[in-house]
Amino acid sequence: MYVKAVKPFSDRHWSQAETLAPADARRVQDEALREQIAYLAARSAFYRAKFAEHGVDPTAIRTVEDLDGLPFTEKHELRDSLVSSPPLGAHVAAADQEIVQIQASSGTTGSPSYVGLTASDITTWCEMGARALYANGFRPGDRLLHAFGMSKGFVGGLPLVQLAQYMGIVDIPIGAEAGVERLLRVQADQRPGLVAGTPYFLTYLAEKAPTVVGREARDLGVRAVSVGGEPGGGLTSVRENLESLWGATVREMLGGTDIGCLYWGECEAVDGMHFLSPDLMVAELIDPVTGARVEPVAGAEGELVYTALRRQASPLLRFRTRDHVVVTGTDCACGRTGFTLRCVGRTDDMLIVRGINLFPSAVKDLVLQLRPEVTGELRIIAEFAGHVTQKPLPLVVEHAADLDPARHDEVRRRVEDQIKSALNVRTVVELVPEGALDRPDHVKVALVQRHREGTPR
Incomplete structure (x- = not known):
């Protein structure tokens, strides 16, 4: 599905939403949250049942602060929902004829999750992802070697192609499944300035370049590398090694199947990934043991919890990601106002x-x-x-x-x-x-x- 390109807001920021003052961002979030909660109450059988079970009055949820104390949505609940109400679960909130795409998670922690998308949802995913990749240094007119997996419906596959098109970037969708030799030969032939993939695979790819194409990876024309999909890109040793191998900037991004493809992105300050989309999602930090909310100030750590905003097909409320993060800051010289963090692993991997x-x-x-x-x-x-x-x-x-x-x-x-x-x-x-x-x-x-x-x- 081709997605029409959209222009960036400025030379430094993809969207004005990235630079909103905290009070303005909160007003935008509160308004969107009220609309999303009303939508869930009207169209999601899963959340109507959840509200009734926990005695939640959806009309009383007026601000982001009101989320505190509401029940979390757990991954196992979504799996149970998919089994009991196939194909997209009782949490699907759009009619069959409105759904134009279905994505699947990797299934590394169990059966894959299936997520429906309307045309509007695809645009929302692309907008969130564009903000992350723009922060990473990706620009309209660039060409991208696609080194994430392209198969099995992973969000690093087709959705990344779509958001590249949305940005006006030319994606070369080879995919990691094609293997090291194929990827490196395409890089040597086409010389795209951008590469995206997991940090350890891109390290391995670069190390094999002299053997496969007879040149160091740093001589293959790459300007910017974006890494994600697993913890590691934020580690100094990993980053410095990648930058040396590729002769390029290396920045992190973070996302996931259930909320969007990408929605955190690291800027030129390389001090953690920014929260970039207060108008499209709510990000909370909680204590993974008690579930209590943690203020996202520098040095704080905990688990990320997300609530989708402006989402139609598979919206989630207070979804527990199990991503364990450390907050690195709350302001930045780049002008983005969202707090920054590093993902250090999953709480269920600890x-x-x-x-x-x-x-x-x-x-x-x-x-x-x-x-x-x-x-x-x-x-x-x-x-x-x-x-x-x-x-x-x-x-x-x-x-x-x-x-x-x-x-x-x-x-x-x-x-x-x-x-x-x-x-x-x-x-x-x-x-x-x-x-x-x-x-x-x-x-x-x-x-x-x-x-x-x-x-x-």
Whole structure:
């Protein structure tokens, strides 16, 4: 579905909404929220039942502050809704003839979620995504090598094509499934100035450029790289490595299937991703244990919760994402007024090791700092039920191909000491040869595994 291009608001901002004063942004949100709640009450069987179950009077929800205390929408509720009321669940709020597109989640935490879109919803997704990519440095007239997965209905596929068209960007929709050789040959032939994909796959792609096309990735004409889809792009070690490999700026973006394709984007200050769409969604920060709202001030951390605004087909109210984030600031020299954050992982991926909360991305960052003795590839082997263990954490780490075997014990101890010093978590490291662990492609490789690669499940 081709989407007609829209022009940016200014040289620095895609939309005026990005620069609204907080009081003005809140007024816009409150008005849109009242309209969305009335729409849910009139057209969503799922939310009518939820309101009745929890004694919620939808007409009493007048402002964003009134959301506090309302029930959350959980992922398992959406899955149950899809099963009980196929094909799009009881939470679909548009007629069949109004729905023009259906997207699917990756299904990495269970069965895929299916999300219906009307023509208006597609425009809303494109508008949110355009703000994120514009902050990342993408501009109308640019050409983009599409290195996210294009298959299975993922939002990194067709929706990214649509929002690129909306921005006036020429998307080259090769997709990660085409493989490293195909992507690099297209990059060498077409020399698009933009590349988008997951951070670890784009690292691997760049590392393979000399072998595949006989040139370093930095010599292939890329100006700006946008990364997302997994935590890591905000880690200094990952970013600096990517910038060195590609000879380009590297900025993060964040999104998800249930609310939109992309809706957080990092600007030239590279100090976290901005909240960019107060007119199209509400973003709350909550304590993942108590559910209490957390004020998004610098240093605060918690889980993101979203409420869609101006959404027709599959609108959600207080949807728990399980994305665990840290707020990096509340103002920025770029003029955008939305707070900024880094995503450090998912609350359902967090491990608790002898009472210490541990996000896999933090371990990855520490191991990357020990290159070149190690490649940076690792797996945390969680051979225990649930997320809690009292034992040292088994860790499989790749050593560099040219590492002298006489130094293996030394490097293994360095990894263990680095993690113990920084995170106060004891690990038991096993070194394996370079190339022993699967590399990321269009399917994200989980850092935490319940079994060792190459062993029966």
